[in-house]
Every structure is written in structure tokens, then in C-alpha cells.
Amino acid sequence: MMAREGETYINKMKLISWCFKDYNERVELSKDLFFYVSKITIRNAVYG
Numbered sequence: 001m002m003a004r005e006g007e008t009y010i011n012k013m014k015l016i017s018w019c020f021k022d023y024n025e026r027v028e029l030s031k032d033l034f035f036y037v038s039k040i041t042i043r044n045a046v047y048g
Helices: 002-047
Strands: none
16 A cells, blocks of 8 residues: 555655746747847847
């Protein structure tokens, strides 16, 4: 019984860490996108 509970806990932790990994990648992507868009906006404002 205890072994099974431990297994479930480990699987939950794996799932949580996987979700966070995915979330971190999305945050990095949106940061890159934000910088890219603001660079274009600034360029348009300065040279537009």
C-alpha cells in the first residue's frame, strides 16, 4: 500500500515538474516575442 502511494506521489511530482518546464519555455518564448515587438515598435517610432 505504501509503495503504491509513493509511486502516485512520484508520478504527480513528475507531472508538476513537466508542467513547470512547459510553462518556463512559454514564458521565455513570450519574453523573446515581447522584446522583438518592442524593438520593432521603437524602430518605427524613431525612424517611422
